[in-house]
Amino acid sequence: xxxxxxxxxxxxxxxxxxxxxxxxxxxxxxxxxxxxxxxxxxxxxxxxxxxxxxxxxxxxxxxxxxxxxxxxxxxxxxxxxxxxxxxxxxxxxxxxxxxxxxxxxxxxxxxxxxxxxxxxxxxxxxxxxxxxxxxxxxxxxxxxxxxxxxxxxxxxxxxxxxxxxxxxxxxxxxxxxxxxxxxxxxxx
Numbered sequence: 001x002x003x004x005x006x007x008x009x010x011x012x013x014x015x016x017x018x019x020x021x022x023x024x025x026x027x028x029x030x031x032x033x034x035x036x037x038x039x040x041x042x043x044x045x046x047x048x049x050x051x052x053x054x055x056x057x058x059x060x061x062x063x064x065x066x067x068x069x070x071x072x073x074x075x076x077x078x079x080x081x082x083x084x085x086x087x088x089x090x091x092x093x094x095x096x097x098x099x100x101x102x103x104x105x106x107x108x109x110x111x112x113x114x115x116x117x118x119x120x121x122x123x124x125x126x127x128x129x130x131x132x133x134x135x136x137x138x139x140x141x142x143x144x145x146x147x148x149x150x151x152x153x154x155x156x157x158x159x160x161x162x163x164x165x166x167x168x169x170x171x172x173x174x175x176x177x178x179x180x181x182x183x184x185x186x187x188x
Contacts, residue, residue, distance in 0.1 A: 074158070074159070076133065076135065076136075077095040077096065077097045078095075079133065080097065080102050080104065080129050080136065080139075081093045081094065083125075083128050083129050083132050083133070084104050084106055084125045087121065089109050089121045090106050090107070090108060090109070091107045091108060091109045092107040093106045093107070093125075094152045094155050095151075095155070096151055096154050096155055096158070096171065096174075097136075098164065100135060100136060100137040100138065101136070101138045101140070102129055102133075102136045102138070102139045103140050103151060103171070103174055103175060103178065104125060104126075104129065104139060104141045104142070104151075105141075105142055105143075105144075105147055105148035105149075105151040105152070106141060106143050106148070107143070108121055108143050118143055122141040122142070123141075125141045126140070140175065140178040142177070142178045142181055144177070144181060147174055147177055147178060147181075150173070150174050151174060153170070154170055154171060154174075
């Protein structure tokens, strides 16, 4: 008798669990909500709005207004540029500052380059920048004309008010090339 009751109880539990789980198998998924179809007038209006927005972006110059203060990073880049051009043999420089790192492109004077050597001048620029600007931990210097051109493009864009994130890929490429160029990042 005890055995029959136990078997009946197990059977009832299995039947109940089967019924509960089988309901989940037969549930229908909810229908996806589809947006209402748009009329041609609505599509035309959206397209015109997009076109107007694009036209406004093209016409609006991306120049920083005179009354808007320059950022600290721009001032720091200008100070670093002055330090770099203060090194004998450096004719011009362009600087892009990212956090505590400075990417410096230099144009060297031919006479000084032949006397002091290209690598020595770049190391001197990096040493002076790191010594005179305590916020700069790493100064990477290159005299490669391609890198200098890329740095000028990035610097010009930042000056126009474009966010630095716009140039992330270019900055990554420049930094990779500067590190590879000197083997040790342009520093001792």
